[in-house]
Amino acid sequence: MIRKKSFLPLLLLLLGWFAASGVQAQNDLFISKVFDMYGKKKGVVMVDLSGEILEQYRLTRFRSITIKDDPQAAAFARKCLERDQVGAKKIKEVVANGIPTSIYLQLPRLGQDNRLILYNESRSGGLRITLIYIESNDDTEAILKLLLKKKQ
Amino acid sequence: MTQKIKNYLTIEEADRLIKKYYDGETSGAEEVLLQDFLRQEDLPARFEPERALFGYIAEEKSRRTHSVIPTQNLRLRLNPVLKWSFAAAILIFGVFILGNRIQAQNRNVAYIDGIRCTNSKEVTALALASIDQINLETDEVAGTVDKMNDKNLVESQLQQFPELK
Numbered sequence: 438m439i440r441k442k443s444f445l446p447l448l449l450l451l452l453g454w455f456a457a458s459g460v461q462a463q464n465d466l467f468i469s470k471v472f473d474m475y476g477k478k479k480g481v482v483m484v485d486l487s488g489e490i491l492e493q494y495r496l497t498r499f500r501s502i503t504i505k506d507d508p509q510a511a512a513f514a515r516k517c518l519e520r521d522q523v524g525a526k527k528i529k530e531v532v533a534n535g536i537p538t539s540i541y542l543q544l545p546r547l548g549q550d551n552r553l554i555l556y557n558e559s560r561s562g563g564l565r566i567t568l569i570y571i572e573s574n575d576d577t578e579a580i581l582k583l584l585l586k587k588k589q
Numbered sequence: 590m591t592q593k594i595k596n597y598l599t600i601e602e603a604d605r606l607i608k609k610y611y612d613g614e615t616s617g618a619e620e621v622l623l624q625d626f627l628r629q630e631d632l633p634a635r636f637e638p639e640r641a642l643f644g645y646i647a648e649e650k651s652r653r654t655h656s657v658i659p660t661q662n663l664r665l666r667l668n669p670v671l672k673w674s675f676a677a678a679i680l681i682f683g684v685f686i687l688g689n690r691i692q693a694q695n696r697n698v699a700y701i702d703g704i705r706c707t708n709s710k711e712v713t714a715l716a717l718a719s720i721d722q723i724n725l726e727t728d729e730v731a732g733t734v735d736k737m738n739d740k741n742l743v744e745s746q747l748q749q750f751p752e753l754k
Contacts, residue, residue, distance in 0.1 A: 477703040484716045488695035490709060498696075501719035539723075557723045567722040584720050 466544070467517035468554060471510070471568055472502055480505045494583060497550060498572035503565065511558060511566045518542070518556055525554075528577070543577045553580055598626045600633070607639055 476483035486499040504510045515537060524545055531539035536558070544552040555569040573580050598606075603626045609615045610623060624647060626632075627640045698705060699712040706712060 477700050479702045481700070481702065482715055482719070483700045484712055484719060485696045485698050486712065486716055488697070490695075490697050490713065499716055501716060503719055503722060555723045559722070565722070567719055569719055569723060584723075 465547075466554075466570070467520040468514070468568060468570060471514045471517055472500060472570075474513070475504055475507070475510050476502060478504075480507065495575050496571055496573045496580070496583075498570070500570040501567065503567045505565050506563050507566075508564060511564060514556065514566055514568055515558075518554065521554060528581075541581075549574050551576055551580065553577060555584075598622055603627075603636070610639075 472483060472485075475481050482501075482503045484499065484501045487497060491497065491499055504514075518537070518540055521544070522540075522542060526543040528541035528543055529539060530537055530541075537556075538558040540554070540556040542554040542556075544554065546552070550572045551574065553569075553571040553573075555567075555571070557567045559565045559567075571580055575583075603623065606615060606619055606623050606626075610620065615623070623639070624643050627636060627643045632640065697709050697712055698707055699715050700706070701715070706715075
């Protein structure tokens with residue numbers, strides 16, 4: 438009887454834990470709303486990578502979104518970044534005419550994951566914003582070095 | 590305790606209580622006494638109707654008690670469809686969570702103008718293109734990171750102000 442009674446809550450607890458551990462680290466960030474809201478819209482390119490494909494880059498998660506000609510989305514992304522800056526280390530910020538056009542943030546570690554947000558806003562040839570979220574077991578320096586290497 | 594009282598209930602007392610019972614004036618304790626009395630064997634045949642009545646009441650009471658005690662399991666015990674539906678729901682939930690986790694561990698997807706693309710080469714190319722769009726100025730970023738990781742940063746900056754020493 439006791440075994441029967443204790444089985445159900447245990448099972449539910451186990452499933453709950455399983456579900457909770459599957460929750461993504463990025464979900465605690467405001468920028469996840471940018472991906473959710475604009476990711477599948479026209480004029481937007483969104484990339485979401487994790488697992489084996491990123492192993493060679495030593496990253497555990499890569500999300501990026503590029504939004505073209507949408508000033509509202511740009512304003513929204515900036516607001517989200519402002520919120521996510523709380524408690525984060527700012528690696529770089531470029532402000533042009535009072536508007537941040539380039540922001541790199543190192544977020545507090547979440548478990549083993551080192552997390553970075555990269556944001557860029559370009560107005561040459563129309564407004565284009567690019568927001569990247571990265572998770573890695575490596576430190577920030579190693580991640581940025583890797584990205585720089587990829588760029589060159 | 591009940592045994593003692595039962596022993597003291599005489600036929601005259603039982604008659605009096607039965608009369609009281611039919612008048613609806615007996616207390617719970619008195620009814621228990623009567624029940625015990627009527628359970629005895631070798632009672633005069635005239636007690637047969639009361640014995641049957643009290644026997645029926647006792648049986649009903651016991652049936653009700655049995656059907657009340659396992660209330661928590663009653664629904665599942667009586668309704669196997671509900672039980673199996675519940676088990677299936679838990680199983681589906683488990684499979685869903687497991688599926689989500691596996692999917693989360695191996696994401697490889699891009700949305701271009703809302704159109705889903707899972708071609709890994711194309712997705713990787715788009716990821717690299719997004720990195721290209723970020724204005725990473727090598728020296729500046731590397732310098733900042735170095736400073737962030739420099740544990741002696743404050744000390745080295747204070748060296749610029751020898752008068753503070």
